[in-house]
Amino acid sequence: MPLPVRHATLPDMNEFELIAHYFRGWQGTHPDLILGQGDDCLIWHPSRATVMSIDTAVAGRHFPEQATGAQAAQRAFLPALSDIAAMGAEPAFFTLALTLPRPLNERWLDAFAGRLRELSESYGLVLAGGDTTSGPGPVISLQMHGLVDTPLRRDGVQPNDDLWVSGLPGRAAAVLPAVLNPAGASVPPDWLDAYWSPQPRLELGLRLIGLASAAIDVSDGLAADSGHLARASGLDLLIDIDSLPQAPSFEGYPKDQVTSWILSGGDDYELAFTASPRQRQSLKALAAALALPLTRIGQAVAGDGQALIRHNGEVKALDQAGFQHF
Structure with a gap:
């Protein structure tokens, strides 16, 4: 998606330009999401009970430092979504907090954002907001939100089950x-x-x-x-x-x-x-x-x-x- 104000080169992008360039214009919406990206907070008015889980994937800890951007996206997104599955919930939306080192690696970021978009659209999740910052290495935090009527829990085991x-x-x-x-x-x-x-x-x-x-x-x-x-x-x-x-x-x-x-x-x-x-x-x-x-x-x-x-x-x-x- 073209930048709305100025077409900065990748190394010169600030936080807002990076978000606009890579993480806006994705397909998908949800009737419970009143306000998504672009404000101080997202607004969510759930029609059913909401389950939430947050996972952080750190380069060198949860995926190899040499992983491609697409591989890193998969290793962050799919395990985070697994928590929703464990509760018996339907996926609804997610937020992304992304830490990246400077200078930005255009090939890695293109592959990461592209694969994350494919996954979110494939599983029917809306990217509703998040944050970006710079740091010593890639850190990806995803908070998943789902809807459920009768959640599966860990404490329900019965004798002889x-x-x-x-x-x-x-x-x-x-x-x-x-x-x-x-x-x-x-x-x-x-x-x-x-x-x-x-x-x-x-x-x-x-x-x-x-x-x-x-x-x-x-x-x-x-x-x-x-x-x-x-x-x-x-x-x-x-x-x-x-x-x-x-x-x-x-x-x-x-x-x-x-x-x-x-x-x-x-x-x-x-x-x-x-x-x-x-x-x-x-x-x-x-x-x-x-x-x-x-x-x-x-x-x-x-x-x-x-x-x-x-x-x-x-x-x-x-x-x-x-x-x-x-």
């Missing part, structure tokens, strides 16, 4: 060494897709309303995030190692390594959720309808709120550290 997980977790963790060192050994393409283009399970979240008792997105590792469900609900979640779903591309890799990727790797953005055993057939039908694997991997049992593993009949506590953001 089944524990389920969507998709094929572990591949993003498996590919991380290759992402950090692209000159290394080749890896399966689905591993790279899992890292750079995680799929927020929005449709699954919406359709779990009325079926699931609790849910969480798997961002820090299946073990750690199952532990969050367990602690919030005051029950233990017993994970059966032999029931974990395994991607076909894991074939030939050591079983212990694969198990570690699945349980502790993080960055999967699948949904872990609990449901009554009475819902098993409904969940199998839902998996077929969505063409998405839904795997029953454990059970809620009485305890003090931790994730446990069962292997060869032996039950033991599980390391729940997961990925640490700080």
Whole structure:
């Protein structure tokens, strides 16, 4: 979109020119958004309960410093949207706080803004406002807003509930060494897709309303995030190692390594959720309808709120550290 006042070159752009050039004129609107970009605050008058989540992606911490602008946009936007899916909400709008180093990298910024626009329009979200500033390196903060009538929460696990997980977790963790060192050994393409283009399970979240008792997105590792469900609900979640779903591309890799990727790797953005055993057939039908694997991997049992593993009949506590953001 051409600048309204003067056509500054990229290195000379101030904050307002940068916003006007890269982040205005996007398609999309929402009936609850009364006033969006261009004022001191946006004005939102929700017709339903609003869920909000904010995520910050830092270069060198959440995506490699050598990532392209498009890759950085995906690594920031898609994981942030996964939180909306975990609540069973419909996406509505988002805000963006963007920190960039000087001098501005035109190729990186073009690719970032272009991919962010594609994603926002694809998922039906409106960019309603935000902020830009300069700093030592790229930092992307996205606040997602969604609408929901009956949100899925972490504290709803009931005794004897089944524990389920969507998709094929572990591949993003498996590919991380290759992402950090692209000159290394080749890896399966689905591993790279899992890292750079995680799929927020929005449709699954919406359709779990009325079926699931609790849910969480798997961002820090299946073990750690199952532990969050367990602690919030005051029950233990017993994970059966032999029931974990395994991607076909894991074939030939050591079983212990694969198990570690699945349980502790993080960055999967699948949904872990609990449901009554009475819902098993409904969940199998839902998996077929969505063409998405839904795997029953454990059970809620009485305890003090931790994730446990069962292997060869032996039950033991599980390391729940997961990925640490700080």
